[in-house]
Amino acid sequence: MKKKIKMLILGAAIVGILGGCSEADTVSENLSKSADSFQVQRRVVFFNGITDKYLLTVEGLCALDTDSAKKLTVTCKIGKDKYKKHYLGLSDNVSYFVEQTDAKYEDAYHYKVLFRPETIIPDVDLQTSSKTQHEE
Template sequence: MKKTTALTLAATAAVATTLGLSGCTTDADTASYNLSQAAEQFEIERRITVTTGFANEVALQVEGRCSVESADSFLAGALEITCKIGPDRYAKHFVVKGDNDIVTIQQTETVDVSVYHHRVLIKPENLLPEFDYEAGEQ
């Protein structure tokens, strides 16, 4: 009976330790996450540069408040770059990476992101669906 209790306590301690360690995040993880969130909200200035490996020349350079994501649509292995260029104006670029191309994404300004608090972004336009209402004669 004592052996079973000891095994149960050891198993419980192992599970608790595993769960405790898997939930640990460092300040660097938190800051990285906060920077990524700010970039997706077009709050961070970036420079995206595509360099060709064969000619070792800059093929494309985009600067501004840009979001960079993998293009999951029709272009396999492409990058989708969306930049905010005005209050309600956006531009989209696609970069199809070749075998020898190098893409660098640089943050061009420092940004103060706190590791001590979080923020919640609520966009009402994403909560309420856009719908068309038609009223006809009866």
């Protein structure tokens, strides 16, 4: 009997979570995944909150990672299989905002799962001998 009650509660919780996702949430999640896959043009602007002056602007197909409250990592795709990575420190008076510069079509009913092969398959350097068995 206790198992049945637990299963009903778990089922209700799952339905509540799935039912609580709005179209805006889905589109936002899809845009975030596209941006992390270097498919969205962005402009990242760092500014001094006291002087209101821009300190730095990074533009392009850029993905963001906030490792901590004091550091932002911006990785931009600059060509086929070419990337640049920037580490930017934040302080009490330096902040940033991110602007999506181009519109991107995202379907609220399209589900995306993105696999990054470099995280699934390790990068292995293979070194073999140039000599064959017959040369020895």
